[in-house]
Amino acid sequence: TCFKDITSNALRPNRNNNIFLNTDLENQFKAFREKAADAMPGSDWTPFEKNSSLPPERADIVIVGGGVVGWSIAYWLKQKEMIRDGVRVLVVERDPTYSQASTVLSAGGIRQQFSLPENIHLSMASADFMRNINEHLSVLNDDPVDLQFNHSGYLFLASEKVAHIMEENYSTQRYAGAKVSLLSPTQLKEKCPWINTDGVVLASYGLENEGWFDPWMLLNAFRRKAISMGVYQCFGEVTGFSYTTNTMTTAEGDKVDFRRIKYANVQMPNSLEYQPVECAIVVNAAGALSGKVAEMMGIGLGPKDTISGIPLPVEPRKRFIYVVHCPNGPGLDTPFLVDYSGVYFRREGLGGNYIAGMSPEEEEEPETNNLEVDHQFFQNIWPHLAHRVPAFECLKVKSAWAGFYDYNTFDQNGIVGMHPLVNNMFFATGFSGHGLQHSPAIGRAMAELILDGGFKTLDLSAFSFKRIMTKEPILERNIV
Amino acid sequence: MRRSCRQVTLLSAASRYWSSSPVAPPSKQSRLLLFLSQRFHDIETLLSWSSWFKNRGQSEWFRSDRRGKFSWDFMNHRDTSIEEVDVGNTLINYTGLENLVKQRGLRTLSVSGCAEVDDWFLSRLYIFQDTLEELDISNCPRISVGGLAALQKLRYTDQHGRK
Numbered sequence: 058t059c060f061k062d063i064t065s066n067a068l069r070p071n072r073n074n075n076i077f078l079n080t081d082l083e084n085q086f087k088a089f090r091e092k093a094a095d096a097m098p099g100s101d102w103t104p105f106e107k108n109s110s111l112p113p114e115r116a117d118i119v120i121v122g123g124g125v126v127g128w129s130i131a132y133w134l135k136q137k138e139m140i141r142d143g144v145r146v147l148v149v150e151r152d153p154t155y156s157q158a159s160t161v162l163s164a165g166g167i168r169q170q171f172s173l174p175e176n177i178h179l180s181m182a183s184a185d186f187m188r189n190i191n192e193h194l195s196v197l198n199d200d201p202v203d204l205q206f207n208h209s210g211y212l213f214l215a216s217e218k219v220a221h222i223m224e225e226n227y228s229t230q231r232y233a234g235a236k237v238s239l240l241s242p243t244q245l246k247e248k249c250p251w252i253n254t255d256g257v258v259l260a261s262y263g264l265e266n267e268g269w270f271d272p273w274m275l276l277n278a279f280r281r282k283a284i285s286m287g288v289y290q291c292f293g294e295v296t297g298f299s300y301t302t303n304t305m306t307t308a309e310g311d312k313v314d315f316r317r318i319k320y321a322n323v324q325m326p327n328s329l330e331y332q333p334v335e336c337a338i339v340v341n342a343a344g345a346l347s348g349k350v351a352e353m354m355g356i357g358l359g360p361k362d363t364i365s366g367i368p369l370p371v372e373p374r375k376r377f378i379y380v381v382h383c384p385n386g387p388g389l390d391t392p393f394l395v396d397y398s399g400v401y402f403r404r405e406g407l408g409g410n411y412i413a414g415m416s417p418e419e420e421e422e423p424e425t426n427n428l429e430v431d432h433q434f435f436q437n438i439w440p441h442l443a444h445r446v447p448a449f450e451c452l453k454v455k456s457a458w459a460g461f462y463d464y465n466t467f468d469q470n471g472i473v474g475m476h477p478l479v480n481n482m483f484f485a486t487g488f489s490g491h492g493l494q495h496s497p498a499i500g501r502a503m504a505e506l507i508l509d510g511g512f513k514t515l516d517l518s519a520f521s522f523k524r525i526m527t528k529e530p531i532l533e534r535n536i537v
Numbered sequence: 538m539r540r541s542c543r544q545v546t547l548l549s550a551a552s553r554y555w556s557s558s559p560v561a562p563p564s565k566q567s568r569l570l571l572f573l574s575q576r577f578h579d580i581e582t583l584l585s586w587s588s589w590f591k592n593r594g595q596s597e598w599f600r601s602d603r604r605g606k607f608s609w610d611f612m613n614h615r616d617t618s619i620e621e622v623d624v625g626n627t628l629i630n631y632t633g634l635e636n637l638v639k640q641r642g643l644r645t646l647s648v649s650g651c652a653e654v655d656d657w658f659l660s661r662l663y664i665f666q667d668t669l670e671e672l673d674i675s676n677c678p679r680i681s682v683g684g685l686a687a688l689q690k691l692r693y694t695d696q697h698g699r700k
Contacts, residue, residue: 188631207683208656209689268683390689404686
């Protein structure tokens with residue numbers, strides 16, 4: 058394209074002598090210029106027909122994973138590029154139906170009530186984005202984006218044991234600027250008469266920018282806008298990388314392999330056909346499958362006590378959500394309630410339906426080879442629900458579904474940044490259940506990291522891969 | 538300090554004479570009306586200074602007259618708090634609420650007919666949760682169920698609104 062621009066400017070006749078304007082000669086010149094540009098190496102033209110569902114042969118940035126984080130990064134990369142068509146971005150998603158994608162199976166909540174200031178700022182920035190979403194993501198002549206955001210707020214309940222953690226978190230949240238309020242049991246009972254405050258010592262309620270929304274709408278908004286800005290989309294699976302290795306020796310005499318990805322092999326669904334995409338940067342936003350993508354680069358397959366032996370600690374964890382119907386339930390005013398036992402529920406729609414779930418204990422983690430729902434697990438949830446909300450003693454389970462968390466087994470917080478040994482692979486994964494609510498801000502941070510070389514608006518250097526190498530976890534205490 | 542950019546909205550609002558809150562007849566207590574417009578920079582700056590408008594015993598609305606000029610009489614009541622605000626049919630939105638945030642004694646708010654009032658605006662009204670008694674959100678096309686869920690935070694309010 059650069060070549061095309063130079064030649065077209067040089068050969069275009071001066072506006073003052075417009076003898077050649079729009080004549081047949083001018084059109085022939087234009088066709089010649091386009092052919093010449095196509096003949097140059099680096100253009101997309103091939104002399105023989107190829108399958109149009111294949112990705113382009115060359116892309117600047119390949120984003121592995123077409124979930125909300127991947128498309129958010131693609132949108133922000135295009136938003137921040139300095140010149141038109143400055144970067145060619147390709148998003149590779151292996152499942153066009155999104156049947157197993159964590160994004161669309163999520164409960165869709167957003168909250169500022171975290172214990173880490175970085176997480177709080179990420180949520181606040183994402184809420185700001187969603188408030189002005191049409192300024193960012195509206196496409197000309199198309200419908201405006203409607204996230205169906207319910208501003209119900211999150212209500213966390215704390216027992217005697219964890220009340221001090223909640224108080225510390227409250228001051229962190231307030232200091233970061235989140236609008237949260239603490240409630241005593243009497244205030245809680247006054248606000249929510251349907252609650253049983255037995256065992257509750259303190260409650261924390263988010264006053265603003267908290268609630269839930271439709272994840273599919275957000276994903277589609279990002280996707281539609283990114284495609285309109287020129288992002289390439291490919292449905293295929295990344296099965297491997299071709300890389301060059303540069304071996305260097307440390308001062309002690311150990312050999313360290315620095316790898317650089319040259320090609321990403323994208324295989325078409327249900328076919329042996331694949332396209333090696335020559336790329337400069339690969340972003341691993343594959344969610345629950347990020348660990349597998351990292352293994353393709355040999356991350357974690359080296360000798361045990363070296364940096365290359367440390368795998369990406371992200372694995373899929375299955376979580377269930379049950380839809381229950383209770384006609385006498387809390388109603389329109391229900392916040393997204395999270396009990397100290399780990400059970401959470403929120404209202405769904407206006408017909409007396411609620412969705413409920415619970416994170417299982419480490420020992421009881423379900424199998425992750427499929428998305429089958431274990432209905433027996435609901436028997437663990439129901440007693441807690443009924444204890445907290447007496448109206449839930451008579452409810453009926455209407456349906457259920459399961460989804461994967463991209464669970465960071467190290468410290469349940471996102472991994473954002475470059476890998477120390479693979480010079481051009483960036484990670485944006487491991488968010489363990491709060492990837493969706495942070496996705497707009499993560500996309501912006503990744504785009505700044507890639508295009509500007511460092512974080513500009515939010516400093517997420519605490520989430521880098523370095524902490525995994527030095528074994529210093531930054532724990533988020535408020536995981537649901 | 539006259540602004541030349543008086544908007545048509547101010548003029549049309551000025552033609553309304555008495556209270557625009559359709560519910561209760563004006564009580565004997567102090568009522569002050571302040572028409573805020575996003576372009577009314579002078580008023581916005583004055584409001585952002587320390588509390589003003591603590592006048593009790595005032596029973597008329599402060600509003601701009603037919604030509605859009607705003608009388609400066611309210612400057613006589615510098616330390617009173619505003620109790621009723623009517624910003625109906627203006628372009629007030631979430632950012633515009635910044636101007637009202639300091640009014641801790643607000644009892645009535647009417648945003649009837651405002652095209653830019655949406656769910657996020659409603660979610661910010663928790664600021665007045667202790668004092669707001671009447672809220673009029675009729676004829677606001679951008680409000681949906683999600684915003685009504687936010688109104689649970691207002692404790693004493695008696696809400697009414699028509700789509």
